[in-house]
Amino acid sequence: MTLVLPGAWAQNASIELTELKAVRDNGSLMLNAQLALELGPALEDALVKGVALHFLAEAEVLRDRWYWTDAKLGSVTRYYRLAFQPLTRRWRLNVSNEPISSAGLAGSISQSFETLGEALGVIRRQSSWKLLDLQTLSPDARQRVRYNFKLDVSQLPRPFQIAAGGQSDWNLQVSKTLRLSPELVR
Template identity: 80%
Template sequence: MMGFITHCWRKNGLELLSSLARLLCVGILSISTAWAQNASIELTELKALRENGNLVLNAQMSLELGPVLEDALVKGLALHFVAEAEILRDRWYWTDAQVGVSHRYYRLAFQPLTRRWRLNVSSEPIAGTGLAGSISQSFETLGEALSVIRRQSAWRLIDLQSLTPDARQRIRYNFKLDVSQLPRPFQIAAGGQSDWNLQVSRTLRLNQDLVR
């Protein structure tokens, strides 16, 4: 009788441990999947070049919105992004001098009637429905629209003659999801959520041979 009870206990105990192990694996996979779906951004390339007497910038990033931001888009909320490239000259006696600054503004929205994605790009802030001065494009998929935002090519920053060849100069690049363009209730709700805190920055030192 004792052997039978011991055998049953061992059998049931092993089955219980096996079930717990499976549940643990499922839980870990679920957590990993949830983390993988979070919004993320990473700058993969930042390069300054000479082109037709101008200083131009190439930037490439890995940008994923994740389900929270995608759901907001589908429900009718437009997302605004802004890229800023500030050119600074070092000064030992005072704060660094701003030589120039350029912006690119993006407004991404979903159009439910056509089931297409609309992207507006402008060098001036895009506020509300003031889209007249922007370049508008429509895309079949969200990925196609994001590919335009992810890559900023041949972005003209400044005339090379405006730079000082012998000075130490740099580009301070910043890209972010501009939550200040959201309706006020969304700004408050987004304040504590990491999905809405999409931002990446990097400083690029300008080679003196580049600006001569």
């Protein structure tokens, strides 16, 4: 007879892009993304033990060219740093447009949360993210948005970078390309 405890069926880390949508707003092309992001036990354990996790969201707007590589019209990047504060028992999330180092958090927006789920909710919903001005787009050309979201393992302490190499919990990444419709560009 096997005894199974409730926590024994812990789910592995997973990520899925459930929505990716480009919209017009006040002369700008905006991006909305919705992620189904779940941290596995290895990532949650690292957070509780004081290791901050860094996530990276990137979006590029590209124009197709038949004679050369596609033209990059614009790109934006958003950096997330998630950490657990053991003294206050709260979760801290920093969001920035520039890389976040543990020494310099000055250029980031910081928020504290009671639970890990609340902090992950902010990362999961990326809304009204300005990609570029609509004047940059050509109504006659084929254009697309390439979106990428990942756990940035290069920001982890060196021992974790080495250990994370072969473990699927540490390999969180999702990418998708969205073709811009002519109606959206005009």
